[in-house]
Amino acid sequence: MGTHVIKMPDIGEGIAEVELSQWHVKVGDLVVEDQVLADVMTDKAMVDIPSPVHGKVIALGGQPGEVMAVGSVLISIEVEGAGNLKESDKPAPVAAKETPVAPKVEAVVESKSAAAAPRPAAAVCQGPMVAREADERPLASPAVRKHALDLGIQLRLVRGSGPAGRVLHEDLEAYLAQGQSNASAPVAAAYAQRHDEEQIQVIGxxxxxxxxxxxxxxxxxxxxxxxxxxxxxxxxxxxxxxxxxxxxxxxxxxxxxxxxxxxxxxxxxxxxxxxxxxxxxxxxxxxxxxxxxxxxxxxxxxxxxxxxxxxxxxxxxxxxxxxxxxxxxxxxxxxxxxxxxxxxxxxxxxxxxxxxxxxxxxxxxxxxxxxxxxxxxxxxxxxxxxxxxxxxxxxxxxxxxxxxxxxxxxxxxxxxxxxxxxxxxx
CATH class of the missing domain: 3.30.559.10 (Chloramphenicol acetyltransferase-like domain)
Structure with a gap:
């Protein structure tokens, strides 16, 4: 087995550094050639970084929101054969750094959902649901979260079809089409005190x-x-x-x-x-x-x-x-x-x-x-x-x-x- 190192590519236009916006993989994931690994942000556009090889992710070179120089190590993948790792590619040992995690906010969606106008009774029925923990926050964009809130849907119950299980607008519509709207939360929840907060990192x-x-x-x-x-x-x-x-x-x-x-x-x-x-x-x-x-x-x-x-x-x-x-x-x-x-x-x-x-x-x-x-x-x-x-x-x-x-x-x-x-x- 060997290691294939992918460096931050030269995207052109004289750009010397870009912002790592989002990972689509994590350490331990198996990836295939042409699979999107990460999104990086230039001054003008979001750019996908695909994998040139099949293998297993063994190290990530940065955190979302981090500005990385062109040529710096982006990701390391374990591959069959010798790989391309050179001595100069080996990262210097650094102390482990914890990434702050925003508080879970699914309760925000649920409590607001209760205040939404109830959907027709035909839309409120039982059906297959996604098995997520109560405190697990599904991947979704702010626009999708707002859409779910407007529709009175608990986002954690929606199966995501996007990368890494990301919930898309189409998934919300599919959920409603299956009659799984969960807008029948107790009316009393609409008057409950709330003390939740959400911190959103401004990146990408x-x-x-x-x-x-x-x-x-x-x-x-x-x-x-x-x-x-x-x-x-x-x-x-x-x-x-x-x-x-x-x-x-x-x-x-x-x-x-x-x-x-x-x-x-x-x-x-x-x-x-x-x-x-x-x-x-x-x-x-x-x-x-x-x-x-x-x-x-x-x-x-x-x-x-x-x-x-x-x-x-x-x-x-x-x-x-x-x-x-x-x-x-x-x-x-x-x-x-x-x-x-x-x-x-x-x-x-x-x-x-x-x-x-x-x-x-x-x-x-x-x-x-x-x-x-x-x-x-x-x-x-x-x-x-x-x-x-x-x-x-x-x-x-x-x-x-x-x-x-x-x-x-x-x-x-x-x-x-x-x-x-x-x-x-x-």
Whole structure:
């Protein structure tokens, strides 16, 4: 038997160190070739580290949240044959270090579940369950835990189909489909005192998001501008196009129309499609419009990029937005797909609220935020009519963008969306 040492690979782009985000294996596990061993986080994306060999894990080189240098020992695997271990690969002996463990919080999920609205009686029945200890905390992302809480499901009873038994959104739906919802906890539990706490280490994507948001708010001179838009006409156009071409070309959301409006408006406001290097004191205006589309995933907010939006049709933009969003949510977006944007579009969809103050995606100088569409009575030509209204809440870097220009830019987008034919007039 020999030892095969896997070192932290050179991921490229001049990166000298990366953060170890998550292990998918533990000491003693048997692994096969191409099995994902760990996730590491660069400045731009999460990267899977697969195993190049079959064998047994005998040592892990770091803990989640640890920043490791490229070339340092990541993991050691016992293999048939001589392996690749060299004298220089042998780690120096160090004292054993205990990793702090966050308190178990399954009781939080259960006690909140009792307060949730009870599900239909048909959903509350007996069926096969996962045998977990009462204090065992199943692997699941924060989004999945929130989903389980909303559904009134005890997460420890759900069988996970992800790596290392991780519970996925699909597992929750499968659990409900089998009629195993456990939302019938005693009502009295909803009024019990609670003294639980949970400590969550800020690592991986969440750490990168925190660093970028802090950096953006410290370096840029943010200001926001909100404009109300009547989207009745463009929503009618969207419905018409979906009815006529949806089956053959795919359904259109509002996002590709917004991307088109950005492209057209930027022709008159090129200063918005720019990056600002505040160290070199240089503004770079770009002809290409690479639109970042903020996308929520289980690991946090990601911004995949629709490249050359200026050369795309509505359906081309729609297909690319859908493809990138799916890749981001599944953790499959590449570094190239998550970098290089020139202006960002952010939307919370139906949760968009009335007003928001989005944070710039540095080094960009503008971000356009989309709020939800609501029907309201409006006065049109002296008559009170029901119209579909939506706010755009956008932020700009005041070091580069003047307030008047920002207002005119957003009003130009407003005019294009309220008169949708102008989106396609060259």
């Amino acid at each position: 994507m969440r750490r990168k998001i925190a660093q970028r948001m802090q950096d953006a708010t410290q370096r840029a001179a943010h200001f926001s501008y909100v404009e109300e838009i009547d989207v009745t006409a463009i929503e009618e156009l969207r419905a018409h196009l979906n009815e006529k071409h949806g089956a053959s070309r795919g359904k259109l959301t509002l996002l590709p129309f917004l991307v088109r409006a950005l492209v057209v408006a930027l022709r008159d406001f090129p200063q918005m499609n720019a990056r600002y290097d505040d160290e070199a004191q240089v503004i770079t205006r770009l002809g290409a419009v690479h639109v970042g589309v903020a996308t929520q995933s289980d690991v946090g907010l990601m911004v995949p990029v629709v490249r050359h939006a200026e050369a795309r049709s509505l359906w081309d933009s729609a297909a690319e937005i859908s493809r990138l969003a799916t890749a981001a949510r599944n953790g499959k977006a590449s570094r190239d797909e998550l970098s290089g944007s020139t202006i960002t579009l952010t939307s919370l969809g139906a949760l968009g609220g009335i007003v928001s103050t989005p944070v710039l995606n540095l080094p960009e100088v503008a971000i356009v935020g989309v709020n939800k569409i609501v029907e309201r009575p409006m006065v049109v030509k002296g008559q009170v009519v029901i119209r579909k209204m939506m706010n755009l809440s956008s932020s700009f870097d005041h070091r580069v963008v003047d307030g008047m220009d920002a207002a005119l830019f957003i009003q130009a987008i407003r005019g294009l969306l309220e008169q949708p034919a102008t989106l396609f007039v060259e």
